[in-house]
Amino acid sequence: MATTVVTQPAGKEAYNTDELIEKYGFDDHFHEHHHGDKFQSNFITKYIFSQDHKMIAKQFLITGMFWALIGAGMSIIFRLQLGFPEESLAWLKPLLGKWIEVNPDTGVGTLSQDFYYALVTMHGTIIVFFVLTAGLSGTFSNLLIPLQVGARDMASPFMNMLSYWFFFLASVVMFLSLFVSTGPFAGGWTAYPPLSALPQASDGSGVGMDLWLVSLVFFVVSVALGGINYVTTVLNLRTKGMSLWRMPLTVWAFFITAIIALLSFPVLVSGFFLLMFDRMLGTSFYLNEIYIGGQALDHVGGSPILYQHLFWFLGHPEVYIIILPAMGLVSEVLSVHTRKPIFGYKAMVYSMLAIAFLSFIVWAHHMFMAGVNPFISNFFVVFTLIIAVPSAVKVFNWIATIYKGNVRYNSASLFAIGFVSLFISGGLTGIFLGNSTIDIPMHDTYFVVAHFHIVMGVAAFFGMFAGIYNWFPKMYGRFMNETLGKIHFWGTLIGAYAIFWPMHYLGIAGVPRRYYRFDNFDAFSYFPEMNQFITIAAIVVFFLQVLFVINFFYSIWYGEKVTERNPWKANTIEWTTPIHAGHGNWPGKLPTVQRWAYDYSKNGVDYVPQVVPLGEGEEDMGRH
Amino acid sequence: MNVTALPEQYESPRRNKIHPLKFALWVGCASLAMMFGGFTSAYVVRQAAGNWLEFQMPSIFLVSTATIILSSITLQLSYYHFRRQNTKPYRMLLVATFVLGVLFLALQYMGWLELTARGVELRRNPAGDFVYLISGVHAAHVLGGLAVLAVALIHAFRLKKFTPRRKLRLELTLTYWHFVDLLWVYLVVFYWLQNR
Numbered sequence: 154m155a156t157t158v159v160t161q162p163a164g165k166e167a168y169n170t171d172e173l174i175e176k177y178g179f180d181d182h183f184h185e186h187h188h189g190d191k192f193q194s195n196f197i198t199k200y201i202f203s204q205d206h207k208m209i210a211k212q213f214l215i216t217g218m219f220w221a222l223i224g225a226g227m228s229i230i231f232r233l234q235l236g237f238p239e240e241s242l243a244w245l246k247p248l249l250g251k252w253i254e255v256n257p258d259t260g261v262g263t264l265s266q267d268f269y270y271a272l273v274t275m276h277g278t279i280i281v282f283f284v285l286t287a288g289l290s291g292t293f294s295n296l297l298i299p300l301q302v303g304a305r306d307m308a309s310p311f312m313n314m315l316s317y318w319f320f321f322l323a324s325v326v327m328f329l330s331l332f333v334s335t336g337p338f339a340g341g342w343t344a345y346p347p348l349s350a351l352p353q354a355s356d357g358s359g360v361g362m363d364l365w366l367v368s369l370v371f372f373v374v375s376v377a378l379g380g381i382n383y384v385t386t387v388l389n390l391r392t393k394g395m396s397l398w399r400m401p402l403t404v405w406a407f408f409i410t411a412i413i414a415l416l417s418f419p420v421l422v423s424g425f426f427l428l429m430f431d432r433m434l435g436t437s438f439y440l441n442e443i444y445i446g447g448q449a450l451d452h453v454g455g456s457p458i459l460y461q462h463l464f465w466f467l468g469h470p471e472v473y474i475i476i477l478p479a480m481g482l483v484s485e486v487l488s489v490h491t492r493k494p495i496f497g498y499k500a501m502v503y504s505m506l507a508i509a510f511l512s513f514i515v516w517a518h519h520m521f522m523a524g525v526n527p528f529i530s531n532f533f534v535v536f537t538l539i540i541a542v543p544s545a546v547k548v549f550n551w552i553a554t555i556y557k558g559n560v561r562y563n564s565a566s567l568f569a570i571g572f573v574s575l576f577i578s579g580g581l582t583g584i585f586l587g588n589s590t591i592d593i594p595m596h597d598t599y600f601v602v603a604h605f606h607i608v609m610g611v612a613a614f615f616g617m618f619a620g621i622y623n624w625f626p627k628m629y630g631r632f633m634n635e636t637l638g639k640i641h642f643w644g645t646l647i648g649a650y651a652i653f654w655p656m657h658y659l660g661i662a663g664v665p666r667r668y669y670r671f672d673n674f675d676a677f678s679y680f681p682e683m684n685q686f687i688t689i690a691a692i693v694v695f696f697l698q699v700l701f702v703i704n705f706f707y708s709i710w711y712g713e714k715v716t717e718r719n720p721w722k723a724n725t726i727e728w729t730t731p732i733h734a735g736h737g738n739w740p741g742k743l744p745t746v747q748r749w750a751y752d753y754s755k756n757g758v759d760y761v762p763q764v765v766p767l768g769e770g771e772e773d774m775g776r777h
Numbered sequence: 778m779n780v781t782a783l784p785e786q787y788e789s790p791r792r793n794k795i796h797p798l799k800f801a802l803w804v805g806c807a808s809l810a811m812m813f814g815g816f817t818s819a820y821v822v823r824q825a826a827g828n829w830l831e832f833q834m835p836s837i838f839l840v841s842t843a844t845i846i847l848s849s850i851t852l853q854l855s856y857y858h859f860r861r862q863n864t865k866p867y868r869m870l871l872v873a874t875f876v877l878g879v880l881f882l883a884l885q886y887m888g889w890l891e892l893t894a895r896g897v898e899l900r901r902n903p904a905g906d907f908v909y910l911i912s913g914v915h916a917a918h919v920l921g922g923l924a925v926l927a928v929a930l931i932h933a934f935r936l937k938k939f940t941p942r943r944k945l946r947l948e949l950t951l952t953y954w955h956f957v958d959l960l961w962v963y964l965v966v967f968y969w970l971q972n973r
C-alpha cells in the first residue's frame with residue numbers, strides 16, 4: 154500500500170540513531186543545567202541512595218532475587234516434609250535450630266508443625282509481595298518507563314528512591330520476624346482473623362504478626378510512592394511524538410498495573426487498620442464469640458468475613474498487579490524476537506484495561522465457601538468468567554504473533570513462549586474454579602494451589618526471566634550466558650509442570666492444602682509417590698534457579714560484552730541510549746518519536762526504530 | 778518532599794498543562810481516598826450485619842467541620858495574596874490556617890471525649906469503634922497537613938523572593954489541605970446518610 158522511502162542501512166550500527174536524535178530530537182537543555190552530575194557524585198549517591206531510576210531498578214531486582222531464593226528455599230523445606238514425612242530432617246538442625254525437633258532416643262528430626270505453617274505463610278507472603286510485586290514491577294517499571302517514554306528520569310526521583318527504601322525497610326522487618334523466638338506469622342499469606350487478630354491464637358500470631366503487619370504497611374507505602382511516580386511519568390513526561398498509542402505494550406502494562414495498585418492497596422491498609430485495632434485496642438471488628446480453652450473472650454459482634462472482603466478487594470487485583478507487567482514484558486519480547494509486529498496492539502491495550510476493570514469486581518470468587526449469599530456469588534461468578542474473554546484475546550494475539558514469525562530461539566524469547574503456555578494451562582483451571590458449584594468442592598485443595606502457581610507464580614516468573622534476559626544488556630552492558638539460559642529454561646519449564654500438574658489430581662481427589670502431613674488421614678493417604686515426585690521435581694527446579702542466579706552475577710562481571718547499542722535490533726528508544734547510559738539517559742537531546750514501536754518486517758524492512766521519521770506515504774500505525 | 782530533585786530545571790518537551798508533582802499529588806490523593814472508601818464500605822457492610830449501636834454523632838464534630846472548611850478558605854485567600862505578593866495578608870492568613878488546623882484536631886479530641894462520656898466508649902460496639910478509627914486516621918492525615926503547613930509558614934517568614942518553586946510548594950500544600958478538608962466533609966455526610 155505505502156511506497157516507503159525507509160531503507161535499512163547496511164553495516165554494523167544499522168541505524169545511526171544519534172544522528173536522527175540530533176536532527177529531530179528535542180533540546181530540553183538538560184545538560185546545561187546539570188554541570189557534572191550532582192546525583193551520582195560519590196559512591197553512596199551512586200550505588201546506595203541513588204535517585205537514578207536505572208540504579209533503583211537494579212536495587213529492586215537484586216533485593217527481589219534475594220527474597221526469591223529465601224522464599225523458594227522455604228518451599229523446599231516444606232516440600233521435604235510433604236514428600237518424605239518419615240525421613241529425618243535432623244541435618245537441617247544447624248539451619249533451623251529449635252524448629253527441628255530431634256527425638257533424643259532415635260535421633261530422628263522432625264519439622265515442628267508450627268514452623269511448617271510459618272514456612273508456608275512466609276513463602277506466600279514473600280513470593281507474592283516481595284518477589285513478584287516489588288521484584289517484578291519495581292524492577293521493570295523503574296528501568297523501562299523513563300527509558301521507553303523518553304524521559305530523563307521519573308517525575309520525582311526522590312520519591313522513587315524512597316519507594317525502594319521503604320521496600321528495603323519492609324524487607325528488614327520481615328526478615329527479622331524470621332528470627333523471633335515465637336516464630337514468624339503462621340496463619341497463611343492472606344492473614345485471616347482470628348489467627349491474625351488474636352495475639353494469643355498461635356505462636357506466630359503475637360510478635361510475628363506484629364512484624365508482618367508493620368512490614369506490609371511499609372511495603373504498601375513503597376508501592377504507593379512507586380506507583381504515583383509511574384503513573385505521573387507516563388502521563389506527564391513522555392517525549393515529543395510519544396502519543397499514548399505509540400507506547401510499547403510494556404509501558405502500557407506498567408501504567409495500568411500502577412493504577413490498579415494505587416486503587417487497591419489502600420483498601421488493604423484500611424483492612425489492616427481494623428485489624429490493628431482488634432489486636433491492640435481490643436475492638437471487635439473481625440472477632441465474634443471466640444472461645445480459647447473453653448473460655449469465652451469478650452469479643453462480640455465482629456465479622457471475619459469483613460476482613461476477607463477487604464483483603465480480597467486487594468487480593469484479586471494483586472494477582473493482576475503481578476501478571477500484567479509480565480504480560481507487557483512478554484508482548485515486547487515476543488515481538489522483538491519474532492521480528493513481527495505484535496498482533497492486535499490495540500486489542501492488547503483494551504484487554505489489559507478490561508482485565509484491570511474486571512479485576513475489581515470479582516474478589517468474592519475467593520469466598521464462595523465463606524458463606525457469602527449465593528445470589529451475590531452468582532454476580533461474582535459471571536464477572537469472573539468474563540475475565541476469561543480479554544485473557545483469551547491476549548493469548549490469541551501472542552500465538553498469532555509467534556505464528557509464522559522469524560523466531561530467534563534465545564533465552565528471552567523461550568521464556569516468553571513458556572509464559573504463554575503456562576498462562577493457558579493455569580487460566581483454564583481458573584475457569585473451573587470461577588464456577589461456584591465447582592469451586593465448592595475444589596476450594597482449599599491442591600487444585601487451587603496448582604491453578605495459581607501455574608497461572609501466577611510460574612508464569613510471572615517466566616515473564617520476569619524473559620525481561621531479565623532481554624534487558625540484561627541494557628542494565629549491565631553485557632549478555633547473560635545463553636547455554637546456561639537455555640538449560641534454565643527447559644529445566645524450569647519441564648520441572649514446573651512436573652511439580653504442579655500432579656497437584657491437579659491431588660486436588661480433584663480432595664487433598665486439602667496447608668496440611669502438615671497426609672499419611673495419617675485415610676482419605677488422603679493414597680498419594681505418597683506423587684508427593685515424593687513433586688518434591689524431587691521441586692528440588693531440581695530450585696537448583697536450576699540457583700544456576701540462573703549464578704549466571705546473573707557471573708555475567709555482570711564476566712559476561713560477553715555488548716558491542717553495539719541495539720543488540721536485538723529493537724525499535725523502542727531505550728536502545729538509542731549509550732550502552733552505559735548515564736543519569737539523564739540521553740547524552741544530548743531527547744529523542745523525538747516518529748512511529749509506534751512495532752514496525753518489524755514492515756514493507757520488507759527488518760526493523761524501523763521509533764526515532765526514524767515516517768516515509769512519505771508510509772502508514773502511521775500509531776495514529777489514534 | 779525534596780523539591781530540589783525536581784525535573785523542573787529543564788524544560789519538559791510536552792509543555793504540560795499541569796506540573797508533574799501536582800499531578801503526582803492528585804494521584805496520591807486518589808489513592809488515599811480509596812483507603813477511606815475501604816473504611817466506609819466496611820462500615821456499610823458491618824452495619825448491615827446487625828448488632829449495631831445507634832447513637833448521635835457528637836455535636837462538636839459539626840463545629841470541627843465548620844473549622845476545617847474555614848481553614849480551607851483562609852488558605853485559599855492566603856494563596857490569593859501570595860500570588861499578588863501582598864506579604865502581610867499572605868502571612869497572616871497562613872498563620873490563621875495553621876491555628877484553625879490545630880483547633881480542628883483539638884475539637885476532634887473533644888468529640889472523642891464527648892462520645893466516651895455518652896457511653897459510646899471504645900470496644901463497646903463496632904458502631905462506635907468505626908467512628909474512633911475513621912476520625913482517628915483522618916486526624917493523622919490532618920497532622921501531616923499541619924506539618925506541610927508548618928514548612929509553608931517557615932517559608933513565608935524566612936524567604937524573601939517569590940520564586941516559581943515557592944509557588945509550586947504552596948500550591949501542593951493547598952491541594953493537600955483541601956483534600957483532607959473534603960475528606961472530612963465526605964465522612965460527615967456519609968455518616969449522616971448512613972444514620973438518618
Ligand code: HEM
Nearest residue numbers: 472476518519541580583584586587596597601605608609
Ligand atoms: C481466567 C481467569 C481466572 C479465573 C476465572 C480464576 C479464578 C479463580 C478462583 C475462582 C479462585 C479461587 C479458588 C479457591 O480458593 O477456591 C482463584 C484462586 C486464585 N487465583 Fe485465579 N483465576 C483466573 C486467573 C488468575 C490469574 C491470571 C492469576 C494470577 C496472575 C490468578 C491467581 C490466583 C490466586 C493467587 C489464587 C489463590 C489465592 C489463595 O487462595 O491463596 N488467577 N482463581
Ligand SMILES: [Cu+2]
Nearest residue numbers: 469516518519
Ligand atoms: Cu481472584
